[in-house]
Amino acid sequence: DARVTQTPRHKVTEMGQEVTMRCQPILGHNTVFWYRQTMMQGLELLAYFRNRAPLDDSGMPKDRFSAEMPDATLATLKIQPSEPRDSAVYFCASGGHDSYEQYFGPGTRLTVT
Amino acid sequence: AQSVTQLGSHVSVSEGALVLLRCNYSSSVPPYLFWYVQYPNQGLQLLLKYTSAATLVKGINGFEAEFKKSETSFHLTKPSAHMSDAAEYFCAVSEGTSGTYKYIFGTGTRLKVLA
Numbered sequence: 001d002a003r004v005t006q007t008p009r010h011k012v013t014e015m016g017q018e019v020t021m022r023c024q025p026i027l028g029h030n031t032v033f034w035y036r037q038t039m040m041q042g043l044e045l046l047a048y049f050r051n052r053a054p055l056d057d058s059g060m061p062k063d064r065f066s067a068e069m070p071d072a073t074l075a076t077l078k079i080q081p082s083e084p085r086d087s088a089v090y091f092c093a094s095g096g097h098d099s100y101e102q103y104f105g106p107g108t109r110l111t112v113t
Numbered sequence: 114a115q116s117v118t119q120l121g122s123h124v125s126v127s128e129g130a131l132v133l134l135r136c137n138y139s140s141s142v143p144p145y146l147f148w149y150v151q152y153p154n155q156g157l158q159l160l161l162k163y164t165s166a167a168t169l170v171k172g173i174n175g176f177e178a179e180f181k182k183s184e185t186s187f188h189l190t191k192p193s194a195h196m197s198d199a200a201e202y203f204c205a206v207s208e209g210t211s212g213t214y215k216y217i218f219g220t221g222t223r224l225k226v227l228a
Contacts, residue, residue: 091156105156
């Protein structure tokens with residue numbers, strides 16, 4: 001049963017700390033998306049990659065957020081320094097070649113105090 | 114530019130009643146359209162998709178949706194609601210012909226099923 005996995009599932013940290021979230025896309029998928037979900041803003045696309053190259057990161061605050069794909073099986077989203085307004089659920093999704101379907105992971109719930 | 118509007122942030126139905134969740138889209142190119150369901154503390158799960166084939170699309174859990182180009186709509190229906198259908202539902206649009214694979218999501222509709 002192929003699934004997108006995300007770690008950690010929950011993270012509580014203090015303002016100013018670095019946070020790293022990890023995502024393992026479904027094996028063979030070549031497109032990875034990062035979303036943020038909050039009550040106020042709903043689902044926002046932060047960035048996405050195809051074949052490990054960033055295609056669009058316009059939704060991401062550049063001064064503190066960074067996203068990378070060190071290899072085809074790992075995508076990371078970093079926040080440094082974290083702020084209380086970054087508290088949200090962060091989802092990773094992956095998609096396959098020539099497929100418009102996105103498969104979501106279970107999310108990382110981030111709380112910044 | 115693309116956009117998605119979901120009418121009704123909260124919908125309540127009785128168990129066994131018809132479920133109708135509304136989605137209207139705006140797109141300058143032929144769209145691909147999707148419905149996702151999100152249960153509490155979980156990720157989004159694909160219910161069904163329209164990708165320019167049949168306009169009536171059947172999905173999982175007894176849901177279906179009809180693409181109506183003239184009305185720019187893609188409403189989600191289920192003939193008989195079950196308690197397990199209580200969740201949040203998201204409509205999304207993607208530019209089908211551009212190859213970008215990006216989605217624009219609606220704001221979601223929370224479905225409550227009354228016993």
